[in-house]
Amino acid sequence: MSGSLYAQVGTKFTGVASYYGVPFHGRATASGEIFSQDSMTAAHKQLAFGTLLRVTNTSNGKSCVVKINDRGPFIAGRMIDLSKAAADTLDFIYQGLVTVDCEIIGTAPINRPLLASKNSKAVVVAKVESQTEKTQPAKNTTAQVEAVRYEALSPDSSTFFSVQLGSFGVQTNAENLWRKVDGKYPETRVWQVKLNGKTWFRVLCGKCSTQEEAIILKNKLSKLYPGCFLVKFGHPESTIEKQGE
Numbered sequence: 001m002s003g004s005l006y007a008q009v010g011t012k013f014t015g016v017a018s019y020y021g022v023p024f025h026g027r028a029t030a031s032g033e034i035f036s037q038d039s040m041t042a043a044h045k046q047l048a049f050g051t052l053l054r055v056t057n058t059s060n061g062k063s064c065v066v067k068i069n070d071r072g073p074f075i076a077g078r079m080i081d082l083s084k085a086a087a088d089t090l091d092f093i094y095q096g097l098v099t100v101d102c103e104i105i106g107t108a109p110i111n112r113p114l115l116a117s118k119n120s121k122a123v124v125v126a127k128v129e130s131q132t133e134k135t136q137p138a139k140n141t142t143a144q145v146e147a148v149r150y151e152a153l154s155p156d157s158s159t160f161f162s163v164q165l166g167s168f169g170v171q172t173n174a175e176n177l178w179r180k181v182d183g184k185y186p187e188t189r190v191w192q193v194k195l196n197g198k199t200w201f202r203v204l205c206g207k208c209s210t211q212e213e214a215i216i217l218k219n220k221l222s223k224l225y226p227g228c229f230l231v232k233f234g235h236p237e238s239t240i241e242k243q244g245e
Contacts, residue, residue, distance in 0.1 A: 004080050006048045006051075007047065007051070007104050008104065009104050009106060010079050010103065010104065011104045012057070012099050012101065012103045012104075013079070013101075013102050014102070014103065015080065015098065015099070015100065015101070015102070016077055016078050016080075016083055016096055016097055016098070016099055016100075017055065017078070017079065017080045017081070017083055017087075017090075017092075017097070017099070018073055018078050018080075018081050018082070018096065018097050018227070019081065019082045019086065019087035019092075019096075019102040020037075020043075020072075020073070020081055020082075020084070021037035021083070021084035021085070021193065022037060022084075022114055024037075024168070025037045025196075026033075029041075029043070029069050029070035029071075030043075030049075030069075030070050030071040031049040031050075031069040031070060032110065032111075032237075033069045033070075033110055034112055035069075035070065036084045037081070037083055037084040037085060038083070038084070039065045039067045039083055039085060040064060040065060040067065040083060040085055040086050040088070040089075040119075041066055041068070041070065041204075042055070042066040042067070042068055042070070042080050042081060042086060042097060043067050043068070043069075043071055043072035043073060043080065043081040043085045044069035044070075044071070044072075044079075044085065044104070045071060045072065045073075045074075047068045047104075048068065048107075049068055049069055049110055050067060050068065050069070050107045050108050050109060050225025051067070051068040051104060051107055051108055052065055052066070052067055052068075052104070052105050052106045052107055053065065053066050053067075053068065053080075053102045053104060053105065054103045054105050055080070055082065055086065055100050055101070055102050055103070056090075056100060056101045056102075057090040057091065057092060057098055057099075057100055057110050058098070058099045058100060058101055059092075059098060059099070060090075060091055060195055062089065062090050062091050062188045064089040064090060065092070065105065066083070067108045069226075070176075078097070079100075079102075080100065080102065081119060081203050082177070087161075092167065094166060094225070095225070095226065095227075095228025096225060096226040097226045097227065098159065099212065100182045101219065106112065112210075121230070123152075136176070148215060149234075151174065158233075159208055159232070159233065160207045160208060160232075160233050161206070161207075161208040161209075161211055161213070161214035161230055161231070161232055161233070162187070162204040162205060162206050162207060162229060162230070162231050162233065163204065163205045163206050163208070163209070163214060163217050163218045163221055163228050163229070163230060163231070164202055164203065164204055164212070164226045164229055164231050165177060165181065165204070165205060165221065165228050166201065166202070166203045166227075167201070167202045167203075168203075169187045169188050169198065169199070169200060169201075170201070171201045172204070173201075174190045174201035174203050175190060175201075177203045178190050178203050178238070181205060182237050183201070185205045185206065185217070185220075186205065186206050186207070186217075187204075187205065187206050187207045188203070188204070188205050189203075190202070190204075191203075192206050200208050204219060204231065207218065211230070211232075214230050215230070219222050220228055
């Protein structure tokens with residue numbers, strides 16, 4: 001990308017949206033703002049930082065307003081990478097990918113992130129007082145994106161691979177997804193973990209003894225759950241790169 005694109009208000013475009021959350025929560029974005037999965041923000045390869053977009057899920061008509069404060073996505077075929085809060089508002093957490101219509105509606109200051117309102121029907125601008133956010137340098141957008149890694153302890157100390165379909169802060173949401181896949185795929189379960197003081201409920205499939213076997217299972221599941229990826233269970237040093245985003 002040679003420079004930022006300052007497009008006119010009213011400009012419209014359509015493409016595939018993905019979302020990102022926990023692994024990047026608290027890190028500096030390309031604009032210098034600290035990424036929060038709970039803020040209504042997005043990453044785009046060209047649009048100027050501060051651009052406000054109205055994003056509409058073409059499959060259900062749900063929409064939200066996001067602010068561009070990061071660069072990406074850097075995966076072929078994807079146009080925009082939304083925060084988890086925005087993806088939740090558009091209701092495509094389960095799918096992982098969705099086609100969206102976007103319209104530029106204005107601009108907003110950097111360091112004043114858009115936060116989802118309590119009624120999820122509007123967004124408000126909130127001032128960020130954190131000195132960390134004001135002084136955190138922007139990341140180098142020309143550098144290779146750091147691989148996201150997951151590691152997990154196996155209760156019986158054995159090593160195996162599973163496919164993660166989703167991760168939820170609310171247990172009932174995880175159980176709802178589990179019920180959809182239970183009986184259709186091997187070894188489906190909800191796995192509870194704590195991350196940065198918060199409890200997460202992850203829906204997993206399979207207990208494959210080899211990575212090759214797990215990849216075959218993942219390829220089957222990815223048709224319905226494009227955002228699924230592999231997790232390697234074993235000793236703390238056992239890790240595996242997340243497949244895709």
